[in-house]
Amino acid sequence: MAFSRKAALGFLRRAHEQNRLAHAYLISGPPGSGKRSVASELASVVNGTDPSQVFSAKGREIFIAEPESKSRRIVIEQIRELEHALQLQSSEGRRKVAIISDADRLQPQAANAFLKTLEEPPNNSLLLLLSSIPEVLPDTIVSRCITIPLAPNGEEAVVPERNRLVELLRQTATQKKWGIPEAYQLTRGMQGLLGELREQIKAQNADALKDEEQRYRNSTDGSWLEDREDYYKALTESLYIQRRAALLEVLIEWWSDVLRASTNVGRRDLPAAKKETAAVAERFSTPEILHRIQRLEELRDHLGRNIQESLAIEVAFLEVFGT
Numbered sequence: 001m002a003f004s005r006k007a008a009l010g011f012l013r014r015a016h017e018q019n020r021l022a023h024a025y026l027i028s029g030p031p032g033s034g035k036r037s038v039a040s041e042l043a044s045v046v047n048g049t050d051p052s053q054v055f056s057a058k059g060r061e062i063f064i065a066e067p068e069s070k071s072r073r074i075v076i077e078q079i080r081e082l083e084h085a086l087q088l089q090s091s092e093g094r095r096k097v098a099i100i101s102d103a104d105r106l107q108p109q110a111a112n113a114f115l116k117t118l119e120e121p122p123n124n125s126l127l128l129l130l131s132s133i134p135e136v137l138p139d140t141i142v143s144r145c146i147t148i149p150l151a152p153n154g155e156e157a158v159v160p161e162r163n164r165l166v167e168l169l170r171q172t173a174t175q176k177k178w179g180i181p182e183a184y185q186l187t188r189g190m191q192g193l194l195g196e197l198r199e200q201i202k203a204q205n206a207d208a209l210k211d212e213e214q215r216y217r218n219s220t221d222g223s224w225l226e227d228r229e230d231y232y233k234a235l236t237e238s239l240y241i242q243r244r245a246a247l248l249e250v251l252i253e254w255w256s257d258v259l260r261a262s263t264n265v266g267r268r269d270l271p272a273a274k275k276e277t278a279a280v281a282e283r284f285s286t287p288e289i290l291h292r293i294q295r296l297e298e299l300r301d302h303l304g305r306n307i308q309e310s311l312a313i314e315v316a317f318l319e320v321f322g323t
Helices: 005-017 035-047 076-087 108-119 160-173 180-216 222-262 271-281 286-304 309-321
Strands: 024-028 062-065 096-100 125-131 146-149
Touching: 005 035, 005 146, 005 222, 024 035, 035 096, 035 125, 062 076, 076 096, 076 108, 160 180, 160 222, 160 271, 180 222, 180 309, 222 271, 222 286, 222 309, 286 309
Parallel strands: 024 125, 024 146, 062 096, 096 125
Antiparallel strands: none
């Protein structure tokens, strides 16, 4: 599953905050997906350099290798210079960052030399490989990196559960009255969506891990498999949290449209549900609508602090949709 730039940075920042950042990442994606942007932001997070200076001569303890020769290849001399720089003691305790831009342009000798750095990374260092065609990289290199695939143009992919939640809200809006039974029905619908979503992400990542096991079985050792299992476990949770947050935003967008209908503002976040949000607006005063938006924002904040999910959703939905 491809990341948007925002989602990729969120995943990497959380890994850094929890001291789970790997020593090497392969950031891949088509031209325009934001590979250099993600690398700059991540380098800034771990190193303190301004993102705008990461790919410039002003970047401190940041070392770049990119195609420079007449053949537009990364040659072994560049990799040796980079490795030497990584071995030097960093100033001010900064984490050293090495970025291989267009890593698919590594000459075979350069790739073999860099493989040794991946196998024994220098202390307090982060290695980032950027590539539009990672398939041409040697398996021995790919298998030693955490892969961060970016979506085309770095944008969020369409999520089908968003439309399903909107449909649930539209059905709820047609109820003649709102009470505890209706709130519980919508709660069950929301929790059902989340349950399906978690299982879908788990299955996708299990398939990805299985594919990697088959592809790299003969080029890695047992410790690699344990690392990848941990990676996919963390990735599953991260992707689930992102997709859950997107559904919570749908709820806030819904009630924001109700507020706009109540105050005769024409714009809608969910134009397909314009009729239903207008009908809901007739049931509540503006302060009551604002209270419901505030309650959903509180739910979003509570879930961000790892409060028990099902209970938090049930309590919030009873308050927002039960009266």
